[in-house]
Structures are given as C-alpha cells and as structure tokens.
Amino acid sequence: MGHPEAKESVRGTNVLIDVIFVRHAEREPVTPEMIAERRSPALTAQGMGRAREWGRSVLHSNHVESHYDRIFFTGTSIPRTHHTVQLIDEGASLTAKVKKTGQVPEKGQGFDNTLRLRPDGKQWNNQKIIAAGEKIFQEGGGLSSEMSALCNQYGQDYKAVVAAIQKAIATDNSVLPALLERHFPPQTAKDMALKIASTLYDTFIDPEEVRLYIQNPLEYLKRLVLGTLPNQISNTSTLIMGVTHDFNIAGIIKGMLGKRNGDTVEPIQSFMDVGGAPDYLSYLHFKLKRDEKGNTTVDVYYNGVKYELLPEMLPIFFPSHEQ
CATH class of the missing domain: 3.40.50.1240 (Phosphoglycerate mutase-like)
Incomplete structure (x- = not known):
C-alpha cells in the first residue's frame, strides 16, 4: 500500500x-x-x-x-x-x-x-393532464383558433376533432399523430401533433x-x-x-x-x-x-x-x- x-x-x-x-x-x-x-x-x-x-x-x-x-x-x-x-x-x-x-x-x-x-x-397526475388538455383548446388557450382554422380549411368538424384529441390526451397522447392523420394531410397532422403535445406539456409542467x-x-x-x-x-x-x-x-x-x-x-x-x-x-x-x-x-x-x-x-x- x-x-x-x-x-x-x-x-x-x-x-x-x-x-x-x-x-x-x-x-x-x-x-x-x-x-x-x-x-x-x-x-x-x-x-x-x-x-x-x-x-x-x-x-x-x-x-x-x-x-x-x-x-x-x-x-x-x-x-x-x-x-x-x-x-x-x-x-x-x-x-x-x-x-x-x-x-x-x-x-x-x-x-x-x-x-x-x-x-x-x-407516475403523473392524470386529472391535471386532462385539465391541461381541456385548457389548451379553450378560448385563448393557445390552440383553439389554429385548430378551428385547420378544420375549416379541410372540412372537418372542429368539436369532434377536439373531443377525439382530448380523449387521447386522457389515455395515450402518443396516438395524436395517427389520430390527426385521419383529418389532415400527413405533414400538417405531424406538425399539429407536435404543437399540441408541446402546448400540453407547457401547460401541465407548471x-x-x-x-x-x-x-x-x-x-x-x-x-x-x-x-x-x-x-x-x-x-x-x-x-x-x-x-x-x-x-x-x-x-x-x-x-x-x-x-x-x-x-x-x-x-x-x-x-x-x-x-x-x-x-x-x-x-x-x-x-x-x-x-x-x-x-x-x-x-x-x-x-x-x-x-x-x-x-x-x-x-x-x-x-x-x-x-
């Protein structure tokens, strides 16, 4: 030693x-x-x-x-x-x-x-995540106007699309890209899924x-x-x-x-x-x-x-x- x-x-x-x-x-x-x-x-x-x-x-x-x-x-x-x-x-x-x-x-x-x-x-506060998902599509919540404009452009039902998104957020937000591709062109769906997920995390991660x-x-x-x-x-x-x-x-x-x-x-x-x-x-x-x-x-x-x-x-x- x-x-x-x-x-x-x-x-x-x-x-x-x-x-x-x-x-x-x-x-x-x-x-x-x-x-x-x-x-x-x-x-x-x-x-x-x-x-x-x-x-x-x-x-x-x-x-x-x-x-x-x-x-x-x-x-x-x-x-x-x-x-x-x-x-x-x-x-x-x-x-x-x-x-x-x-x-x-x-x-x-x-x-x-x-x-x-x-x-x-x-693992996480699921009720808080659900509340954040609802908040981002409320008037002034960040995405309501943009999603409404997209739905008008592509002839989609805004309320139905948002309801499907919020259901996904409550259970499994990883399906957002595939969900949005049913309503919008692939690149538009991909970009919007990224924005929704990011806005959701911005709201939830307080x-x-x-x-x-x-x-x-x-x-x-x-x-x-x-x-x-x-x-x-x-x-x-x-x-x-x-x-x-x-x-x-x-x-x-x-x-x-x-x-x-x-x-x-x-x-x-x-x-x-x-x-x-x-x-x-x-x-x-x-x-x-x-x-x-x-x-x-x-x-x-x-x-x-x-x-x-x-x-x-x-x-x-x-x-x-x-x-």
Missing part, C-alpha cells in the same frame, strides 16, 4: 462522467383492455428497431466517448424501459472494464430513485410539477459533481444511462435548462423552443468533467443540442459561485 498522499494524487483529474436520461422507445397504444388489466404496453417493432439504431448512432456521436472504463445501463420498474435498455445496448455494442445492465452504481443512494417519475411514487420531477435527478447529479468526480481515479470515464419517461425529461428541461440570450441565460418558455416535447428516444445528456487542474464543468445537451444550466443551478453544482 502506498502513502495516502500518493493515493490521493491519482484521483480527481481528467475524469469524465456522462449521464444520459432517455425516453423509452415507441410503445403500443394503450387499449381499454390494458387499462382494465393494469397491463403495461410493450414496444412496437418499429420502436425496437429505432432503439437499436439510437444505440448505434447516439452512443457513438460527437458528444459521447468512444470508450468508457465503467458503463451502467438501467431503467424504471416498467418493463418497456428495460427492454429499451437491452436494445440500445445491442445497438451500441460498447465494452468496458466494468459494465452492468439493469444495475446502477450507488444503488439505493440515488439513480434508481432518479428514474422514478416523481418522489411521491406517482412550477409544482417541475419541483417534483427535478428533485431526485438534481440531487443525484449534485452528488456526482461534488462527491464522485473528485474521488474518481484519474484518467477514467464512466457512462451512466437511464431509460425513463417523457414527463421526467420534460420536468428536467423546464427546471434546469436555459437558452443563452446575449450575456444572460433565460428559462425555456415553451417546448417548441427546444424542438418539441420529449418524443420516443428523446434524451438529456449531462457531461460532468474535471480537467487536469481539478476544474469542474457541467455541460448539458437535449437531443444533441447544447443548452445552458439556469443561473439558479450554478450554486448547486458550484457552491463558490456567486449569483
């Missing part, structure tokens, strides 16, 4: 931890039978293929390293997240000295909790929801930055990827990310500002680094595009930072 000073000298420099939160792959639409049986929908064939491709493309992109010393892949308690993990792993074909799929480092201390949608154990959704991820990331990075063996890298759900990712975006405007960083006002609400396999990537001098940086990407941490996040990760 060497001297304590020697042991300490090989820790905390040139260290990288990549943390990626990704939404699961496309799943089957929810049916009344599934609801009655409390059965979770499985992934579609298309979703499975895209998950493998996501592993091949994203986990070999410019923002992700070509090699890691340690890799940890995991999901939530819902089977489709673990199936997505397996498919991404197959597509990526990454190897490491330490590699665990379905397990996480520091088990019981954060990342398993981080992937849960809310610290109160609930400050209270943000607080619930970022509580566990923020605590985990803070511990990695302040506790794990300085104590990692120098010149090593770790990839931690968790497959989770759309509201979790949406809450983190609204609660932690901003866009630079000159010398200031402003909050994300609408999900349309970041390309839309989290779709299947949308992902957040936190790149945590300490350089050879022990300086720490935290970079964040959403679907490969770099954003900024909100100013109120900086003292959390960098306690000496003055707001």
Whole structure:
C-alpha cells in the first residue's frame, strides 16, 4: 500500500462522467383492455428497431466517448424501459472494464430513485393532464383558433376533432399523430401533433410539477459533481444511462435548462423552443468533467443540442459561485 498522499494524487483529474436520461422507445397504444388489466404496453417493432439504431448512432456521436472504463445501463420498474435498455445496448455494442445492465452504481443512494417519475411514487397526475388538455383548446388557450382554422380549411368538424384529441390526451397522447392523420394531410397532422403535445406539456409542467420531477435527478447529479468526480481515479470515464419517461425529461428541461440570450441565460418558455416535447428516444445528456487542474464543468445537451444550466443551478453544482 502506498502513502495516502500518493493515493490521493491519482484521483480527481481528467475524469469524465456522462449521464444520459432517455425516453423509452415507441410503445403500443394503450387499449381499454390494458387499462382494465393494469397491463403495461410493450414496444412496437418499429420502436425496437429505432432503439437499436439510437444505440448505434447516439452512443457513438460527437458528444459521447468512444470508450468508457465503467458503463451502467438501467431503467424504471416498467418493463418497456428495460427492454429499451437491452436494445440500445445491442445497438451500441460498447465494452468496458466494468459494465452492468439493469444495475446502477450507488444503488439505493440515488439513480434508481432518479428514474422514478416523481418522489411521491406517482407516475403523473392524470386529472391535471386532462385539465391541461381541456385548457389548451379553450378560448385563448393557445390552440383553439389554429385548430378551428385547420378544420375549416379541410372540412372537418372542429368539436369532434377536439373531443377525439382530448380523449387521447386522457389515455395515450402518443396516438395524436395517427389520430390527426385521419383529418389532415400527413405533414400538417405531424406538425399539429407536435404543437399540441408541446402546448400540453407547457401547460401541465407548471412550477409544482417541475419541483417534483427535478428533485431526485438534481440531487443525484449534485452528488456526482461534488462527491464522485473528485474521488474518481484519474484518467477514467464512466457512462451512466437511464431509460425513463417523457414527463421526467420534460420536468428536467423546464427546471434546469436555459437558452443563452446575449450575456444572460433565460428559462425555456415553451417546448417548441427546444424542438418539441420529449418524443420516443428523446434524451438529456449531462457531461460532468474535471480537467487536469481539478476544474469542474457541467455541460448539458437535449437531443444533441447544447443548452445552458439556469443561473439558479450554478450554486448547486458550484457552491463558490456567486449569483
């Protein structure tokens, strides 16, 4: 055994931890039978293929390293997240000295909790989502005039279309693109589905929801930055990827990310500002680094595009930072 000073000298420099939160792959639409049986929908064939491709493309992109010393892949308690993990792993074909799929480092201390949608154990507040779906089509709710104009243009019954949309929002908003294609041309339907989903998330993810959704991820990331990075063996890298759900990712975006405007960083006002609400396999990537001098940086990407941490996040990760 060497001297304590020697042991300490090989820790905390040139260290990288990549943390990626990704939404699961496309799943089957929810049916009344599934609801009655409390059965979770499985992934579609298309979703499975895209998950493998996501592993091949994203986990070999410019923002992700070509090699890691340690890799940890995991999901939530819902089977489709673990199936997505397996498919991404197959597509990526990454190897490491330490590699665990379905397990996480520091088990019981954060990342398993981080992937849960809310610290109160609930996946979401369904009544609040339904209310948000009703609100966005009320007079002045953001989409009523635009949808009315579209229905007039294509000879559709506005009330019937909106009723179908609100029913989908109450059960499974992933069917919105297919639903709208029954009434409008494909590209128009696709664009409108994106706008509806984004406006729905803008309305639903209010400050209270943000607080619930970022509580566990923020605590985990803070511990990695302040506790794990300085104590990692120098010149090593770790990839931690968790497959989770759309509201979790949406809450983190609204609660932690901003866009630079000159010398200031402003909050994300609408999900349309970041390309839309989290779709299947949308992902957040936190790149945590300490350089050879022990300086720490935290970079964040959403679907490969770099954003900024909100100013109120900086003292959390960098306690000496003055707001």
